[in-house]
Amino acid sequence: MRSPSREWLLALKEVSPDWPGERAEIVKRLWKRPDETDLLLDLLLREGLTEEALRLVGERERNIPNRQLLALSEQLDPARAVPLILRAAQRHIDRRTRGSYHEAAQVLARLPALIGKQATDWEICAVVERQPRLPALRDELRQAGLL
Known part of the structure; x- marks a missing residue:
């Protein structure tokens, strides 16, 4: 089975007489395909299916881009959003470059x-x-007004 594109999914939603039913079937099929995590999470976020999106993030954490972690965090209450924000920031910090520290601060x-x-x-x-030997990180946090 070839994967649908984001554009195809948007077009289908516009013309579908039973979008919730079709969406459920598409989600079910995409869930079985780890290589389609990006497309599936995009669909779940766009449809406001935050609980399913959160479950997907829990199952496939390594395959989730930071932009999607942050998009999901915007749909959650603070208690559940903060760990996603911290995880995205830590990914930047782990790259160990000045630019990535700046991204983490942002x-x-x-x-x-x-x-x-x-x-x-x-x-x-x-x-x-957790990062006591990273003065450049502290500097970027200071510049962002966080220290």
Whole structure:
């Protein structure tokens, strides 16, 4: 079976007399294909199926791009969004380059609006404590107003 494209799925939604039924069948088929994780998660996010998207992230964490982790975090309550944001930031930090530290700081800059300054300060301290020998990371966090 050849995979549908994002465009094809959008077109099908527009003309389908039974989109929820067809969507359920498409999700079921895509779920069986790990190589289609990106397309499946995109569909789940677009359709607002956050619980299914969260389950998919749990099952296939390594295959989920940061942009999708962050898109999912926007659809969740703070308690469930923060771990996804932290995971996306840690992926950037793990690359160990100045540019990736900047990206991590940009990701973490989402926290104050979500959980407030005090909780953000606590989360940022925890991030820094896990990476005590990365002065460039601290500098990028400082520049982003997080330290």
